[in-house]
Amino acid sequence: MCPGETGVGALAEKQEKRQNPQSRETLEQEPTRSDRKFSAECEQFTMRAMDDLDLDDQMRELLLASQREVQFELPLRRSDGSLVVFYGNRVQHDSSRGPFKGGIRFHPDIDIDHSRMLARTMTWKCALADLPFGGAKGGVNCRSRDLDRVERAAILRGYVDRIIPLLGVNNDIPAPDMGTNAYDMAVLFDQMTKYHQQEPGVVTGKPTELGGLSAREGATGHGVSHVTCLAAGEHDIDINGARVAVQGFGKVARVAARNLAEAGARVIAVSDSDGGAYSEQGLDIGAMLRIREDDDQARVADLAAGADAVSNEEVLALDTDILIPAAIEGVLDADSAASVCAKLVVEAANLPTTCGGDSVLRERGITVVPDILANAGGVVVSYLEWVQNHQRLGWSSDKVNNHLETLLDTAWNAMLEASRNHNIDYRDAAYRVAIARVVRARTLRGI
Ligand code: NAD
Numbered sequence: 001m002c003p004g005e006t007g008v009g010a011l012a013e014k015q016e017k018r019q020n021p022q023s024r025e026t027l028e029q030e031p032t033r034s035d036r037k038f039s040a041e042c043e044q045f046t047m048r049a050m051d052d053l054d055l056d057d058q059m060r061e062l063l064l065a066s067q068r069e070v071q072f073e074l075p076l077r078r079s080d081g082s083l084v085v086f087y088g089n090r091v092q093h094d095s096s097r098g099p100f101k102g103g104i105r106f107h108p109d110i111d112i113d114h115s116r117m118l119a120r121t122m123t124w125k126c127a128l129a130d131l132p133f134g135g136a137k138g139g140v141n142c143r144s145r146d147l148d149r150v151e152r153a154a155i156l157r158g159y160v161d162r163i164i165p166l167l168g169v170n171n172d173i174p175a176p177d178m179g180t181n182a183y184d185m186a187v188l189f190d191q192m193t194k195y196h197q198q199e200p201g202v203v204t205g206k207p208t209e210l211g212g213l214s215a216r217e218g219a220t221g222h223g224v225s226h227v228t229c230l231a232a233g234e235h236d237i238d239i240n241g242a243r244v245a246v247q248g249f250g251k252v253a254r255v256a257a258r259n260l261a262e263a264g265a266r267v268i269a270v271s272d273s274d275g276g277a278y279s280e281q282g283l284d285i286g287a288m289l290r291i292r293e294d295d296d297q298a299r300v301a302d303l304a305a306g307a308d309a310v311s312n313e314e315v316l317a318l319d320t321d322i323l324i325p326a327a328i329e330g331v332l333d334a335d336s337a338a339s340v341c342a343k344l345v346v347e348a349a350n351l352p353t354t355c356g357g358d359s360v361l362r363e364r365g366i367t368v369v370p371d372i373l374a375n376a377g378g379v380v381v382s383y384l385e386w387v388q389n390h391q392r393l394g395w396s397s398d399k400v401n402n403h404l405e406t407l408l409d410t411a412w413n414a415m416l417e418a419s420r421n422h423n424i425d426y427r428d429a430a431y432r433v434a435i436a437r438v439v440r441a442r443t444l445r446g447i
Contacts, residue, residue: 103177221255223377240264248327
């Protein structure tokens with residue numbers, strides 16, 4: 001909490017909601033924001049950078065449009081014999097810097113608007129990290145946990161069959177996303193092999209036995225902690241002893257929290273969809289992860305014995321040096337941003353800040369490291385997997401992690417330089433660098 005404000009646990013209504021299994025279900029069913037208003041809001045970050053770069057109307061239109069969008073039905077004969085029809089989509093935003101790259105998401109809310117917004121964000125993320133990729137995204141409106149292994153595989157194979165002419169190692173390379181994992185990528189790889197022969201680089205985020213990288217699983221969290229340390233150094237926050245609050249305790253948040261704790265930070269709060277745990281002395285993240293390893297269904301509240309309960313809203317408002325939203329989209333809106341007390345916000349989740357939230361944080365002088373840099377570690381390591389697959393070589397995890405840090409350092413420096421040279425905040429600087437690179441590629445190619 002900001003000094004002088006209500007203490008942890010004051011929001012009794014939210015506490016009650018957390019303890020109610022019905023509300024847990026509701027939260028888990030709504031981990032994304034797919035409404036058109038949110039998509040339009042997110043477009044504002046792109047528009048601002050395009051204004052800044054003084055782009056003409058034709059170039060703006062090109063950059064906002066997708067190069068290709070497809071939607072299709074995916075009928076599934078379920079294991080119990082019933083028939084259900086899901087819908088899939090793939091949006092390919094821009095390939096001027098290289099093949100399309102982007103995840104395949106399984107989520108009931110995924111629709112073409114959502115994929116369009118995420119595909120465009122991927123283009124900027126790849127360009128900022130200077131990867132030879134453009135952005136794509138796709139998904140199926142199914143709920144992962146409702147499907148058994150056979151059903152998941154049938155959906156994934158159907159997905160590949162519908163869009164196979166659009167996929168390929170130098171065309172469009174899928175990866176895991178929310179609701180999909182390395183084993184799903186193994187199925188995608190197998191199905192694509194039926195069309196493209198043995199080419200491991202057709203998909204990234206694969207199991208290591210099929211040419212994936214062991215560093216991929218933790219890469220996004222590793223990138224988040226690395227960028228957090230860079231930002232802390234720039235803003236005179238000593239990471240050793242810095243107070244850090246993390247919203248989320250999923251794949252990204254767990255690695256980021258562990259790395260920061262190992263670097264000496266005091267991680268005072270983490271959360272999941274049920275709420276979080278708070279300890280002024282700092283949570284023992286290592287111990288929490290060990291319990292979690294034995295019980296992957298354990299909630300944060302079960303992992304941190306003795307810690308205080310805290311709601312997700314309260315995590316965002318804690319008095320900390322660094323706040324890391326690492327759960328879902330749109331959590332920092334104008335209202336919640338007004339309660340943020342951190343000096344630095346590092347966006348580990350995709351699009352955690354709405355345009356309204358961004359304005360409030362900016363007015364309040366709170367530094368934000370944008371998602372397109374903070375969580376780029378995943379796509380950077382996907383790129384390294386693709387490169388190794390091309391070479392038919394395997395690198396050590398140390399080598400992969402060194403490359404990851406070097407590429408993130410370069411992106412960080414490009415953003416910092418643009419921020420200083422043009423007197424703009426980090427988000428505008430990151431978008432400016434990324435969009436200028438895409439414009440340059442498009443112009444050079446005569447588009
Ligand atoms: P995950 O599913 O492993 O974890 C998500 C976490 O958020 C869980 O702890 C979950 O309990 C929590 N959560 C869900 N609903 C919530 C709610 N309503 N309020 C608060 N917390 C809630 O996902 P992840 O892979 O860790 O991804 C987290 C974020 O990072 C997402 O925005 C994702 O798009 C983004 N991201 C992930 C990767 C990656 O490589 N995994 C890469 C780039 C961006």
